[in-house]
Amino acid sequence: MIFAAILGPGFITASAGNDVGGILQYSQAGAQFGYSLLWVMIPLAIALIVVQEMATRMGTVTGKGLAALVRENFGVRISFIAMLLLFFINTLLTSTEFAGIAAAAQIFGISKYLAVPVALIVVFLFVLRFDNKIVERTFVVLSLIYLTYIGSAVMAHPNWHEVAHGALVPSFPFRTVGWIAAVVGLIGTTISPYMQFFLQSAVVEKGRRANQLTAARIDVVNGSVLAIVLAGFMIIANAATIYLANQHGAHIVANTVSDFAAALKPLAGESAAVIFALGILNAGVFTAAVLPLSTSYIICEALGFEAAIDRTFEQAPVFFSLFAAGLVAGAAIVLIPNLPLLQLVLFAQVLQGIVLPAELVLMLIIINRTHIMGRHTNSPVANAIAWTTVVVVGSLSVLYVAGQFFPRLLGSH
DSSP states (O other): OHHHHTOOHHHHHHHHTTSHHHHHHHHHHHHHHTTTTGGGHHHHHHHHHHHHHHHHHHHHHHOSOHHHHHHHHHHHHHHHHHHHHHHHHHHHHHHHHHHHHHHHHHHTTOOHHHHHHHHHHHHHHHHHHSOHHHHHHHHHHHGGGGGHHHHHHHHTOOOHHHHHHHHHSOOOOTTBHHHHHHHHHHHHHHSOHHHHHHHHHHHHHTTOOGGGHHHHHHHHHHHHHHHHHHHHHHHHHHIIIIIHHHHTTOOOOOOSGGGGGGGGHHHHGGGHHHHHHHHHHHHHHHHHHHHHHHHHHHHHHHHTOOOOTTSOTTTSHHHHHHHHHHHHHHHHHHTSTTOOHHHHHHHHHHHHHHHHHHHHHHHHHHHTOHHHHGGGSOOHHHHHHHHHHHHHHHHHHHHHHHHHHOGGGSBOO
């Protein structure tokens, strides 16, 4: 708890990328492509730091959340469309958290039709009955279980020369829809659109101002680097186990989340599935609790409704209705019979990558207006990195969508 107490919004927000969807996206990347996608994490780390710093700077300088700035600068109509899209994506993301809970329960032999409703009730009571900061810090400490991936990756004895080659020498197999989907998914889960709203609101709530910008920037850099390093070891762990085994004829097809437990076997042996299930369960419950709540805060902030968890339903009906609707809808989707849970999770990450460029454009327009940011507008370097991110992610998204409508345009792997 002492470690968690010194962590700031930057660390907590960056760690949010290591939710159920993030864990599975990184695991899938390693299992399917080996070390060849590691290089993507380096420019992604730079982009993550720049984007997170922008959100932090806007929060400290204006004292307002991103949703409020979007409404003030682009009007209610654009704000409403943005919030509607955010609610849809976040509800889908919430369902992926419940999908993780369902998958973890199945590893323990418990039906998802029992586990998901019980988790829904637990999450609801957690949020309404306990102090949110205590719950958040508890789960952040528990999320350190993912450090086991570092040990597992090392004990799997990866070929470090191939690891270094994968990290430092980029490869661009553009004509494969699977590669493009993996890259867009990695970007989407690492720089999730909701994370910028969440981070800026957290900075404002903590009362940080422009004279504290240096400390806030250090927090952002520390959190981003730690999150990327952890994600990199998840890729290495799966590349050194599942991918390598398949190269030697094992034919491991990762169709369910329990298949990725194999990546922990070098460290945990037969207990790997249990550790993996506990990690997924922890991530699922934590994010399933935080995500709908954050969504309610953001939408109410954008549209001017009362939003506070210590209010009654009569005082903040829209806030509590949005929270309940997002939570119930997310859980209900997972209970649809024969739903391919893994494909649902990976689709949600790709969708985030497709939506990200639009959000970044809004942020870049706001942060470059001197009447809003004064002398704290973007530097040329920050603009160059952010606009490059917009162009690259936007181009890959268009290519991916085109590949869905015209399958012959791209290969399948």
